[in-house]
Amino acid sequence: MIQKGWLGRDVISILDFTRDDLETLFETAEQMKKMLTEGRVPRLLEGRIIALAFFEPSTRTRLSFETAAKRLGAETIGFAGEEATSLAKGENLADTIRMLDGYADAIVIRHRYEGSALYAAEVAEKPVINAGDGRQHHPTQAMLDLYTVKELFGTIDGLVYGVLGDLRFGRAASSFILALTLYRPRKLYLVSPPLLRARPEVKARLEEAGVAYEEVERLEDVLGELDVLYVTRIQRERFPDPREYEKVRGSYRVTRELLEKAAKPELRVLHPLPRVDEITANVDTTPYAAYFLQARNGVPVRMALLSLILGAEV
Template sequence: MPAQGWRGRDVISILDFTREDLCSLFEAAERMKRLLSEGRLPRLLEGKIVALAFFEPSTRTRLSFEAAAKRLGAETIGFTGEEAVSVAKGENLADTVRMLDGYADVIVIRHRYEGTALYAAEVAEKPVINAGDGKQHHPTQAMLDLFTVKELFGGIDGLVYGVLGDLRFGRAASSFILGLTLFKPEKVYLISPPLLRTRPEVRVRLEEAGIRYEEVDRLEDVLGELDVLYVTRIQKERFPDPREYEKVRGSYRVTRELLEKHAKPGLRVLHPLPRVDEIAFDVDETSYAAYFIQARNGVPVRMALLSLVLGAEV
């Protein structure tokens, strides 16, 4: 898709996009990555301002958006945490969004409540990019995850995927699974404790897309079949009841020994990060580990996305 097809577009859910949309984004991200490796900064957004409205704490997502904007020549404004803005004084979200809409050319928003990004897009005239809201949507994470799979395997279709961990509350996992429905995976294993099973609407989407999937409790039972293992942490902060978290805390741990015993040599392990103890540090130096490649891909993918949304030639 040429840049004009993306210009001014809100990015709320990965399902707002087609396979063709994502392929055009990936092509742009590949060009960005090549330019970065050559030390050439394509200052396509000189004079633009990117607002980073992070009502929740963030490290990788916020910093990679900031790095992406600055490498393209844009300036950034914003905040992290409600305590830093007038919301703490009682200002409503709509007024905050309108303020940012007047200051910036695009608004990148992260919030704990699902639907916030969509609401912001309805209020703002400038494009809004969802940097994670609630339990289901984190579209730019899914974009960089799928880009990483394409880079590692040469494509996304025909692979066997395992998504491990918090599939109930984890928005990165949900967005990744939803993103896979735009492609043709061989099969998707949903691996989690019973309390953290994938939500019904995500399973319905898999079924509508005709994708074979299976819910399992134990990683060891399916590890040998996987091409991609997508690991997520169990997020204590997402649990409404701390007692539920205690029931599932430490439910799984991916170690070098486990991978060498059960996994294919070509398996690649992804993780949106941060990790706690679900992937042992001894995995880092193996050929299985691809999560740091994945994290680095956040900058070129978000560079490509900002350029396309703001109508710059990539």
């Protein structure tokens, strides 16, 4: 059945959606995952074209959107870097978006500047999906993160979460924290160096939603309480001053030894990836590691998202 509340919708911020919206998305993603497992995915988007406008580097987000579109029978056009577009010749963003709007049925955009996705949505007539803009939003990452938590625990409510690393510049971390305000976590620990604490508007949203949270610097102080540990890399490319990055690089390192010593057996570790050295490779083969499942879930969640927005009947 076509979900009219989703039809033709832009995806700019996770806060544009309600809990009911997300539950519809997760139910659809579950159907997609089942069809993928059984090898019987219908070509729901045959004849459609999805534009992948990636002005910034991406691996998982771009390839999972491309895979999602092609699994459903759609074609994709696009680019992966400004140097491959007429922006390198001086074309402005609005003209690039208008051009894609005339070629495709939906536009997926990633850009280094905050507000780019919202601006693209104002310019385009077709639906625009934010695949990450600057340090602000990455809504589809938050969607697949929540879906993964629900798959692992059967619920998103009532759990104790820790979000670790770059909470100031990391858009995946910010979007995940904001997404939790649509649910009822038991507690949220924001674990970071003082320089990388969550931005004031993110904490204001937590307070407005009544989410109990605490800012801490040491993971070891709270690890034993956590059900979900969401790890993020400290992103060199987001720092306006390289000297500030050098002050905090390597602040955290999640190891198998640390987890086995201090974590609950049922703890699951998430990471939006890519990682550098914040999770050691010896965690990968433990039951704690859920980040590869999380990455794989990008395909069914984005299949569900494209289907709902483009009005395909599942």
